[in-house]
Amino acid sequence: MSIGREGAPIVAVGGGKGGVGKSVIAANLGVAMARLGFRTLIVDADLGAANQHTLFGIDRPGPTLQALVDRRIESLEEAVLPTGIPRLFLVPGSGAVAGAANIGHARKQKIMRHIRALEAEALIIDCGAGTSFDVVDFFGMADQRLLVVAPQLTSMQNAYAFLKSAVYRLMKQVTQNAREKEALASAVEGRETERLREVFARLRSQEPELEEALALAVGTYSASIVGNMLEQPNQRAGLVALSRMMEDFLSVEVPVRGVIELSKALHHSVTRRRPLLAESMTGSEADTLMALAEELITHDVSTSRRVRSRDIRPDEDVELDGPLAKYLRRHPRVPADVAASLEVDGQSWPARLLDLSQGGARVSCGHVPELGAHIVLRLPDYPGRPSFPAIVRNQGAGNGRVGIQFDGETATRRAVALVQAMAAERKLEVGSAPGV
Numbered sequence: 001m002s003i004g005r006e007g008a009p010i011v012a013v014g015g016g017k018g019g020v021g022k023s024v025i026a027a028n029l030g031v032a033m034a035r036l037g038f039r040t041l042i043v044d045a046d047l048g049a050a051n052q053h054t055l056f057g058i059d060r061p062g063p064t065l066q067a068l069v070d071r072r073i074e075s076l077e078e079a080v081l082p083t084g085i086p087r088l089f090l091v092p093g094s095g096a097v098a099g100a101a102n103i104g105h106a107r108k109q110k111i112m113r114h115i116r117a118l119e120a121e122a123l124i125i126d127c128g129a130g131t132s133f134d135v136v137d138f139f140g141m142a143d144q145r146l147l148v149v150a151p152q153l154t155s156m157q158n159a160y161a162f163l164k165s166a167v168y169r170l171m172k173q174v175t176q177n178a179r180e181k182e183a184l185a186s187a188v189e190g191r192e193t194e195r196l197r198e199v200f201a202r203l204r205s206q207e208p209e210l211e212e213a214l215a216l217a218v219g220t221y222s223a224s225i226v227g228n229m230l231e232q233p234n235q236r237a238g239l240v241a242l243s244r245m246m247e248d249f250l251s252v253e254v255p256v257r258g259v260i261e262l263s264k265a266l267h268h269s270v271t272r273r274r275p276l277l278a279e280s281m282t283g284s285e286a287d288t289l290m291a292l293a294e295e296l297i298t299h300d301v302s303t304s305r306r307v308r309s310r311d312i313r314p315d316e317d318v319e320l321d322g323p324l325a326k327y328l329r330r331h332p333r334v335p336a337d338v339a340a341s342l343e344v345d346g347q348s349w350p351a352r353l354l355d356l357s358q359g360g361a362r363v364s365c366g367h368v369p370e371l372g373a374h375i376v377l378r379l380p381d382y383p384g385r386p387s388f389p390a391i392v393r394n395q396g397a398g399n400g401r402v403g404i405q406f407d408g409e410t411a412t413r414r415a416v417a418l419v420q421a422m423a424a425e426r427k428l429e430v431g432s433a434p435g436v
Ligand SMILES: Nc1ncnc2c1ncn2[C@@H]1O[C@H](COP(=O)(O)OP(=O)(O)OP(=O)(O)O)[C@@H](O)[C@H]1O
Pocket: 017, 018, 019, 020, 021, 022, 023, 024, 025, 046, 049, 128, 129, 228, 229, 230, 260, 261, 262, 263, 264, 266, 267, 268, 270
């Protein structure tokens, strides 16, 4: 199963501050998910000082994320390492390579595209410290985001700043054109300390559609706090206060999902270079981490992904009918130029995918099937070789082009994922360095 395409959850572990336990928690969550029976992959996206491999006792990790950036490997799959724990694998990051922490937009897009294409049933991204765009973007690409927070004031401040950067980054990504970007920038400008809902209120009169999309994306942003290294039970109250402040100022609900105490066992597991849950399943740390893993793995990722891509409103049905032209206006179309084939009456015809939305596609094909025909669109060269049962809804005037509407929920779900992947790729082409 491929992550971004089939709905396997992507969980990011971040939190802004260094040394609060992000990597230790990511490693143990990985062990927990693997124990629950899921083929799990941890991606060490800490580009400054990757150390996941050390936590698993691996000395020389071989190819890393950096190898992909340097084009020493073609696919991130080549960097996947066994961890010694059944069903758990690791994509290591590079330890302190000069310049690696600043990879630039195109390279980051490439890494994210490769991460989404990895074969797994669950994926955990260990984000580095700090609030740079690189860190924030890896955090943002997940379906669920964990902010690891220690009960110290500095950790709480950093977690707030980190979430704020992530939310502002998300809002920027939701804007679709220069006018919207401008409207958002002027609504925010000079007022970074005020509540987000006041920014929304200002936008509402000026750009109601944008305001609606932003409020929806922010309102469905999935993040939670994991307290770590608590020394007294009452320290939980500080985390709850942080959570309330996040909701008040940033309009996102960030519940405290679990707390882990300061634990000698966890500390020693780092020295022994073996995650605690690989050794022992007793103790409150193990209980908390297992419960957290179970919640994360059963999370339905489809809605958050569609909302983020601005494909649907929550009250909108994914199943669409009516002519193609109608719903193509309702859903963003991604231009494509991808080899395809159309299966018509059991016969396969070479075709070209011209563009795609979550509802349907335009295809050029030497053989133009009849209106209303049930066909299958296949993309044999695309990762995962997706196929889409569809119905022919219109035919271009003698130019071999057909408009098709996807038939059934599975096809729609696949299309949603593919639209996102293609949109991400398109971004890659815009302004990318040659060959990246
Ligand atoms: N609950 C805990 N109890 C005791 N020690 C802990 C706990 N969690 C983490 N640690 C210790 O804190 C250290 C730092 O943890 P970790 O490397 O996971 O932090 P990090 O947030 O990933 O840091 P960085 O930002 O540098 O990547 C570890 O060496 C570990 O020993």
